[in-house]
Amino acid sequence: MSPEIEPGSGNSDNNVSISSAIANVTSAKVDQYDIRIKALEQKLEKLEREKNKKCSPTTFLDTWDMASLIMEKARETALKVPNDSQCQTTCRPGKKGPEGSKGDIGSPGQNGATGRQGAKGEGGTPCNCSRYDELAHKVQILEQKARELQPLADGWYRVPSYPYWYKLVKVPSDYRTARKNCERMGGRLAATGIRNPTIRSDLLDKFIRRTETPIWIGLDDLGKRDNWKWSDRVSSTSSNTPWGKDEPDGPDQRCACMHNYLEYQIADVLCIYKYFYLCEK
Structure with a gap:
C-alpha cells in the first residue's frame, strides 16, 4: 500500500x-x-x-x-x-x-x-x-x-492676507434693499473690513473711489435711535467708526454710507436714498 x-x-x-x-x-x-x-x-x-x-x-x-x-x-x-x-x-x-x-x-x-x-x-x-x-x-x-x-x-474680491470677501454692487438701492440683497448672497453689508484701516484702504483703492458716489455699508441705528450698530452686531464707537467731520448729524438720518463728499469717511443719511452698496462675507 x-x-x-x-x-x-x-x-x-x-x-x-x-x-x-x-x-x-x-x-x-x-x-x-x-x-x-x-x-x-x-x-x-x-x-x-x-x-x-x-x-x-x-x-x-x-x-x-x-x-x-x-x-x-x-x-x-x-x-x-x-x-x-x-x-x-x-x-x-x-x-x-x-x-x-x-x-x-x-x-x-x-x-x-x-x-x-x-x-x-x-x-x-x-x-x-x-x-x-x-x-x-x-x-x-x-x-x-x-x-x-x-x-x-460671482465677482467677489478677497483682500490679500485677510479671510474676507467683498462685492461692490453697482445697482442703486435703498438701505434696506441693499441689506437684504447682501444677505441673499450669503453675506451682509460691509462692517468688519470697514473698521479695519488696512482693509478699508485696500477697498477704497481697488474699486470704491473710482465710483465717485456714496456707498452703503452695514451701519445704522434702526434698532434704537443714536445707538449705532454694525451689521455684524458690533457697537459703533469713536475708535472703530471713521465718521466724517460733525457726523452723525441728522436725527432722521439713520443709515450710514461711505460718502464721496467726505473722502469716503462715514456719514449718516436718509435710508431711502439709492446708492451702490458693498457686501462682505
Whole structure:
C-alpha cells in the first residue's frame, strides 16, 4: 500500500511571478495617480496666478469652470486611490513553505504515520502605503483650493492676507434693499473690513473711489435711535467708526454710507436714498 503523504506547499516559482506582477501593477497605479495630481496642481497654480488680476465677468466664469473641473477630477482621483487596508491587500504575499517530508512506511494494511509539517514560509514584502497617504493629502488640498475660487465667479474680491470677501454692487438701492440683497448672497453689508484701516484702504483703492458716489455699508441705528450698530452686531464707537467731520448729524438720518463728499469717511443719511452698496462675507 502506498504510504500516506501530507501535501506540502509545492513549488513557489509561480507564486513569485504573480507577486511581482501585483507589485508592478500597484507601483504603476501610484505613478499614474501621481502624474494626474501633478497635472491638477499645475492647473490650479495657473488659476492662482490669475486670481488677483483684473478680470472681466466672463473670465471669472471661465475661472470657476476650470476650478470646478479640477475639483471634480480631484474627487474622482480620491475615490480611486486605495486606502491603507486596500494597500495592504495588494502587497506581495510571502513564499509558501517547502513540501513536507514523506511519512514512514506503515505495517501492511495500515496507513503510514503522518508526515512532518512543512517549514514556515518566508515573510512577504513589507507594505509601504506612505505614497497612497501622500496622494490622498494632495487631493484634499486641491479640492480645498479649488473650492476657494468659487466666489470669483460671482465677482467677489478677497483682500490679500485677510479671510474676507467683498462685492461692490453697482445697482442703486435703498438701505434696506441693499441689506437684504447682501444677505441673499450669503453675506451682509460691509462692517468688519470697514473698521479695519488696512482693509478699508485696500477697498477704497481697488474699486470704491473710482465710483465717485456714496456707498452703503452695514451701519445704522434702526434698532434704537443714536445707538449705532454694525451689521455684524458690533457697537459703533469713536475708535472703530471713521465718521466724517460733525457726523452723525441728522436725527432722521439713520443709515450710514461711505460718502464721496467726505473722502469716503462715514456719514449718516436718509435710508431711502439709492446708492451702490458693498457686501462682505
